[in-house]
Amino acid sequence: MDPRSLDPEAVSLSRQCVKCDAPGILAGADSRKAVYCAPCFVQMVKHKFRSSLGKRRIYKDGASKETLLLFDGSLGSAFALGQLVESLEDTQHRKLMIEPTILFLIVSTNTARINEVLKRYMDISTSLSIPFRIAHVAAALQKNFDLSDVTQSFIGEDQLDRYSQLLSSMRTSTAKNEVKRLLIEVITARFAIASGIEKIWLPSTGDDLARNTIQFFSLGRGKSRQFFSL
């Protein structure tokens, strides 16, 4: 069996996890280098993730550690929040060098679904001792973005009708998704600016990045790709 094969079964036949005695069934991009058993692989990814956010990387030269974490209920955001909480509670390893604020984002236009998500976000946030706000992506349509307005149960509640009209005016799901994606960028950036936070932690994965890049080219907007974060 070719030891360079990316097939986990093939790797396991000949190699052992570099951290313990179990068979090595998982590897990074280059399986000729280290292979890991499943638990050690997860540990390795977590360590790499934490060190990539260390003071020599993102937060170098005494940069502010205030960071806005966008939580949209996706698997990526659940992983990011899990990593954050785990690190803040970890007393044995180096903590993430972050002073977090969480922006819980609602995207649905269905009232029942919005209430369901709102309740879920309230439950999650009360279990954490991290500052947070809840916003609907519709808040990106507000003319004067105002964080001090606490009359709404979430930021952007007053723009829901406009947001629904905007989406229903789009004829294709590609256009709808692109508008949603752009508005998510707008609301996240506006919230960060209004809160005086310089860094934003997005829950997107490499797959999202690749998908969006391909979509950019297919929409004939490749040239503007560099101006977007996702």
Ligand SMILES: [Zn+2]
């Ligand atoms: Zn192992």
